[in-house]
Amino acid sequence: MTHNFPAQLPGGEVRTGWLTLENRTTIEWQQGKVKLLIDLDGARMLELELPHAVAPAKCVTVHWVFRTPTATGSHELQIVVAEQSLTTRDHPLGLPRVSITFEIVDASETVTRRLRDQVYGSSARCWLPADGMTWSNDGLGFPQFAREARGCRIIDVEGRQYIDYLMGWGCGLLGYANERIQRAVGDALKSASILTLTHHWMPEVGETLCEMFPGAGAATFGKNGSDVCTAAVRLARAYTGRPVILFSGYHGWQDWYVERLGFSATGVPTRDEMLAVPFEFNNLQQVTELLDLHHGRVAAVMLEPGGPLEGSNGPVREADPIFLKEIAALAHKEGALLIFDEIMSGFRHPGGSVQHATGIVPDLTCLGKALSAGMPLSALIGRREIFASAIGRICYEPTFKGDVYALAAAREALSIYREQDVPALVCGFGNRLRMAINDLCENLHIPAKVIGPPYRMLVVFAEPDSRRRTLMKTLVQQELLKRGVLTTQLLLLPSVAHDDKALERTRRAFESALTVLAEAMDGERFAAYLEIPPVPA
Incomplete structure (x- = not known):
């Protein structure tokens, strides 16, 4: 089993649980007939359908979004693989319960958390880069709400600065606050x-x-x-x-x-x-x-x-x-x-x-x-x-x-x-960015590349398995957000304001993100690294 639960979690935080289980039985876990029962402190938290059939010796990776308990102290998750029944209670397949223990600690209130909960409470429709996740295992966190923006940089309400590659969904071609x-x-x-x-x-x-x-x-x-x-x-x-x-x-x-x-x-x-x-x-x-x-x-x-x-x-x-x-x-x-x-x-x-x-x-x-x-x-x-x-x-x-x-x-x-020849400036930067990312992918043996015209580019993965491709793409986006690069689905929209400093910071962020991806791909340990919900791939 591989999972992403650290020893300690903040109380009352929105969290994505990731879990990979290996089928060590001699029978196939059939989609629609087998599900995962997840209990928190002895009470049923949720039931998860399998995303696909799982043959013996094969693995399945699942995720769910939940709020961590508010009560401080030790807590326990128990996961049971059960066979569904239409007429009686679900039957465990005779496998041992998987147990995950963690400690809840007091969480300091942040502006991001308060605004996030206001959005949740009002059912307002707005884009949250990590789907509401604000806390990360390494303490870097994820952006959700902006305070101001200038050039190609956007500052969130916690004062963290990001190189923006969405630029107001393509509106900021001349840079923010030109x-x-x-x-x-x-x-x-x-x-x-x-x-x-x-x-x-x-x-x-x-x-x-x-x-x-x-x-x-x-x-x-x-x-x-x-x-x-x-x-x-x-x-x-x-x-x-x-x-x-x-x-x-x-x-x-x-x-x-x-x-x-x-x-x-x-x-x-x-x-x-x-x-x-x-x-x-x-x-x-x-x-x-x-x-x-x-x-x-x-x-x-x-x-x-x-x-x-x-x-x-x-x-x-x-x-x-x-x-x-x-x-x-x-x-x-x-x-x-x-x-x-x-x-x-x-x-x-x-x-x-x-x-x-x-x-x-x-x-x-x-x-x-x-x-x-x-x-x-x-x-x-x-x-x-x-x-x-x-x-x-x-x-x-x-x-x-x-x-x-x-x-x-x-x-x-x-x-x-x-x-001014604005397209020439934008495309010149875009081509340099493309070259930098493609070089990193080649050097780190990541099956990915940048495609598209230099003013509207996308990082794509040469991975035929759509489920694995989703895990790869999600992990890279997650790590870029942690390292100060703002994008969605790895879309890149350069502007006139993107300069050499932005390029170098972006290159370093991609280098770190792709290095983490290489580690996760080694042994298929994606669940240990992922912290945000999946992005479309």
Whole structure:
């Protein structure tokens, strides 16, 4: 047996228990028929289903999240492997009980713990990097809540500093609290933000975007990417009079996009026929077949044209000019619009966008994230005749789309993008980071590498067993968080603010994390090292 329980634990702390058991019997532990019974101090704490069947001499690794007891002193966990019964009590399989003893000690109250419990108590939805875990065996702990951020560094409420590779989910391309952006927003504070009349910066920013993006003659705004993706879909449907959208990539959280996931997962009612139909990135044959299947009913083909995150273990593929040219021709032949969702690639892809780099001009373009360098603003731009024909027929009037402070930030950010080759700076750092991590993986004999364009990269593992891959990925993310590198699922989004010092600190953090991974892989002792819940792999 291998587990992650230390001799002492703080009382009342959220904790992930990890346990690996070896089947030393002569019979297979069948999934659905055998489970683990876990008792704490003689009382049933929980029952765990096996994640898979376990043959003799093979192992199973399980985890569970719980709160440690508040009473100080010695406590005991007992684990029993039992056979499930539909008619009688569960029957232990005759194996000895596995016992784990630990001592609970008084835990000092921290700001992180207090805020975490407030989130739990209010059922608020927010991202917690370690799913609420704040304490670690080695005392390094995990970040949960921010106090402030500047450059590429974020400081949590305990005063710990982290190199951030999510950068406000891609918004901070110019770095947190960029001086020029801060000054522009500060100057705008002499006015209120949301006005009855349209502020003159809205048409100015719209005109600038149309000048910067080929083929665009009109613009409207929103507060987040989902707003303008929905506006683009409505505009395409109203303009063409057709209902079906073929899409590839991530396009937000609103109803048209998530309804395919089902009512129980989204609260969005399902319909007999899905009107938003997915296709695989770079799969021209599939697009052709879908256009034939929905002939005369497709309003638009919508996609992230470069660097879409196609799964938690990749791929993250570069823009393919040949594919984009062919898909544009197919869409227009069908009478459908072509929509590029450049919310992530806009202003960071070489040339400033995929359409600039490839010469493939869409009918509509969705922008956001880096558009206003961290202030909440998104934009939909496109052909003037489409807007003129349909913009008044899509019921799109967000109250906050004219936010003066966000427009001030966007106005200044667009000036920076015109003056500086921001994509070259970001990609230069990204390529150096990729090389550093790949060298470490090779030297430590870790089957992993960095994939994707240098502005949107992902660390992936060449491990065919998805369960083992999950353990590997979770452990590396855990150790990076301990060592001051902030990421999720090992996603890396560099910014202009990432400098040589950040690169060296990141390299050292990865070296330590990958060294721990190598130790855990030796003898398959993952349960002894893991402390946070699993991350998707």
